[in-house]
Amino acid sequence: MHAADLGGAPAALSPPVVVVGLGADGWDGLAPRSRAEIEAAExxxxxxxxxHLVPVSVAAERVPWPSPLSEALPGLVEQAGRAVVVLASGDPMLSGIGTTLTRLLGADRVRVLPAPSSVSLACARLGWAVEDTAVVTLVGRPVELLHPHVQPGRRLLVLGSDGGTPAQVAALLARRGYGASVVTVLGDLGAPDETRHAGTAAGWSAAVPALAVTAVECRADPGTVPLPTVPGLPDEAYESDGQLTKSDVRAVTLARLAPVPGGLLWDVGAGSGSIGIEWMRTHPSSRAVAVEASAERAGRITRNAARLGVPYLQVVVGRAPEALQGLARPDAVFIGGGLTTPGLPEACWEALPPGGRLVANAVTVESEAVLAAWFARAGGDLLRLGIQHAEPVGRFTGWKPAMPVTIWTVVKP
Incomplete structure (x- = not known):
């Protein structure tokens, strides 16, 4: 979107908006070019x-951000012919206003002059390689987004909105069985009075400044079993009433769905939400909608999604196909229940764009018949999956078969 689209002056009449990153050391730490842009600002x-960090000798009109921030953004494009400089913290393109303005105005209308980011400064203080450190942004976001990153031996830098973030991070780690993790909070990075507090997640109690970065060295407590990063999480990871695609079948189903970054999945007849949840866990940009007729199960899906690190999973309570109306067009659809419902397979098929993928699982003769008819009509691949688990048989061990699952996979031409 460009300035003219928002009702402001045409782009040619206004110079680009300049975004200058400020460190905690303020004016003294700015590069000459950044200082010059601020001094020339109107x-x-x-x-x-x-x-307050800008000297009073700079004569520009000073406009503080209102709350909410979005109210100020349209005003930027109304400054026809005036030199506008936006002040930001550190690197404006790291969870900062630079990203927002570039998206709003277009990259050709924004010029960014970054200062060292809090991530670079924190890694420099800790002796961590930036490329080996995962950065998790919790600025205005739920702490549950941290879950997929918690693995033994991982180093994390957590960016938060305020001084309460370290305590929230420590509490989450302790609940997950990572109370032994080392938590280091670096406050006011770049300022003369930088602070550093360290401790374990289980014993965390330090008070820290509002401008702080939380560094975590993940260490599992004895007996903690890490969750895998690939599809097929243990069944025990889910709260369930039995309506759950079991781990082995789930792994095959996700492989058939072939998730890619940014893709949107409809999980129809979601049960405990496992397919949509594990689709979203494959990449932070992946999205999913879980459609479930039972309000009780929908609540369970929401809790599972938060606990497994994908709190943005959209849960729709309603009976498909009616509940599918108005949803964003999917890149893939999984039908885990309700195949025999009149019109459901048709609605899912029609919703898919060319190249979209449909995967459906069946365990009953009636639902298998539906899949067989669609296989004859649309092609694809029909697979029957049989799984057996070893169980005691008296003093010996035998194989107990689970119900076979028929999986239909098709890509829409």
């Missing part, structure tokens, strides 16, 4: 703290 926009 309008300075930033937080009260950031504006």
């Amino acid at each position: 309008v300075l926009i930033g937080s009260a703290r950031q504006l």
Whole structure:
């Protein structure tokens, strides 16, 4: 979207908006080019703290961000012919206003002059390689997004909204069985009075400044079994009433769905939500909608999604195909229940774009008949999966077969 699209002056009449990153060392730490842009500004926009860091000798009009922030953004394009400089913290393109403005105005209308990011400064203080450190942004986001990153031996840098983030991170680690993890909170990075607090997640109690980065060295407590990063999580990872695609079948089903970053999945007849949840766990940009007729199960899906690190899973309570109306067009659809419902397979097939993928599982003769008819009509691949588990038979061990599952996979031409 460009300035003219938002009702402001045409792009040619206004110079680009300049976004200048400020470190905690303020004016003294700015590069000469960044200082020159601020000194030449006619309008300075930033937080009260950031504006206070600019010397009074700079004559620009100073505009503090209102709350909510979005109210100020349209005003940027109304400054026809005026030099506008936006002040940001550190690197404006790391969970910062630079990203928002570039998306709003277009990359050709924004010029970014970054300062060292909090990530770079934190890694420098800790002696960590940036490329080996996972960065998790919790700025305005739920702490549950941290879950997929918690693995033994991983190093994490967590960016939070305020000084309460370290305690939330420590509590989550302790609940997950990672109370032995080393938590280091680096406050006011780049300022003369930097602070550093360290401890374990289980024993965390330190008070920290609002401008802080939380560094975590993940260490599992004795007996903690890490969750795998690939599809097919243990069945025990889910709260369930029995309506759950079991682990082995789930792994095959996800492989057939072939998730790619940014893809949107409809999980129809979601049960405990496992397919949609594990689709989203494959990449942070992946999205899913879980459609479930039972309100009780829908609540269970929401809890499972939060506990397994994908709190943005959309849960729709309703009976398909009616509940599918108005949903964003999917890249893939999984039908885990309700195949015999009149019109359901048709609605899912029609919703898919060319190249979209449909996977459906059946365990009953009636639902298998539906899949056989669709296989004859649309082609694809029909697979019957039989799984047997070893169980005691008296003093010996025998094989107990699970119900076979028929899986239909098809890509829409």
